[in-house]
Amino acid sequence: MLSQTERTQIKKGTHKAVLETQALYDIIDEALIAHIAINDTNGPIIIPMLAWRVENKVYIHGAKNSRLLRVLKSGQKTCLTFTLFDGWVLARSAFHHSAHYRSAVVFGEFVTVDNNQDKDRLLNHFIEHIAPGRTEQIRLSNHKELAATELLAIELNEASVKVGCHGVNDDKADLDIPVWAGVLPYRTVVGPLEPCDDLAECIDTPDYSSAYGNRWHSS
Template sequence: MLSQTQRTQIKKGAHKAVLEEQALYDIIDESLIAHIAINQDDGPIIIPMLAWRVDNRVYVHGAKNSRLIRALKSGQKTCLTFTLFDGWVLARSAFHHSAHYRSAVVFGQFETIDDNQEKDRVLNFFIEHIAPGRTEQVRLSNQKELTATDVLAIELTEASVKIGRHGVNDDKEDLDVPVWAGILPYRTVVGPLERCNDLAECIDTPDYSSAYGDRWIGKLDNE
């Protein structure tokens, strides 16, 4: 179960709160984009970053001179948000139009991964997450590249999940309004793969569909 703290307690729309850890993991694993908040001298700022999960930790990476990386390395407290938009809810009244979504909020502090071997492991895990089997084919990162890259991790010890998927919620007196009501689904699909212009003709198109389940619509193209 997810931890219940003052910061993770959902007060608005509490019926949408989900406490299962797996729900948190699923949102992070599908989103892979974290909006990360930091405080700067001229005010707060939120920056979107690639982010991925290994077990109960979320990782980000970046150049050492990045202002976000510098702020997180300093031990600054932060907040990460992940959001997946699943569709519009079209009600009979303008007021009750809303959305279906899945969201997660993570609180805490990042720690720096200094060991290049560990950096290599978690960076390769990310590649395997988006393209299974690819680390067996590409040139892996060398020591110079790993040293130039900062990798940071945050524990998933304080987080909340909110899932809105409750359909149309019209007032009883609006049920006779003669207008269509229901859900307008919104889906992210993956594929097909697009070859780069300088790729040798003899190289076959790989199959990464196993990473995306029913989101994969790409038809393999070996032309």
């Protein structure tokens, strides 16, 4: 179960709160983009970053001179958000139009992963997450590349999850309005693969569908 703290307690739309840790994991694993908040000399800023989970930690990476990573390395407290948009809810009144979504908010501080072997393993985990089996075929990062890469981790010890999936909530007085009401779903479709222009004709197209379930395109 997710921890309940003053910062993670959901006070608006409490019926949308989800406390299962697996729900948090599922949102992070599908989103793969975190919006990360920092305060720097110019004030608050939120930056989107590729992010992936290994067990109970989220990892981000970038160049050593990244402004975001420099601030996070200093131990500044931060907040990460992950959002998946699932559709519009079309009601009989303008007021009750809303959306279906899954969202997660994570609080904490990042720490640096310095060991190059750990970096290699964790970065390769990300590649395997998006393209299973690929690390067995590509050239892996060398020492120079790993040394030039900053890798940060944050524990998932303080987080909240909110899921909106409850359909139309019209007032009883509006039920007789002769207009269509319901949900307009959004679905993410992954693939098909698009080869680069200089790809040799003898190379077979890989199959990464196992990573995406029903989101993988159907021909």
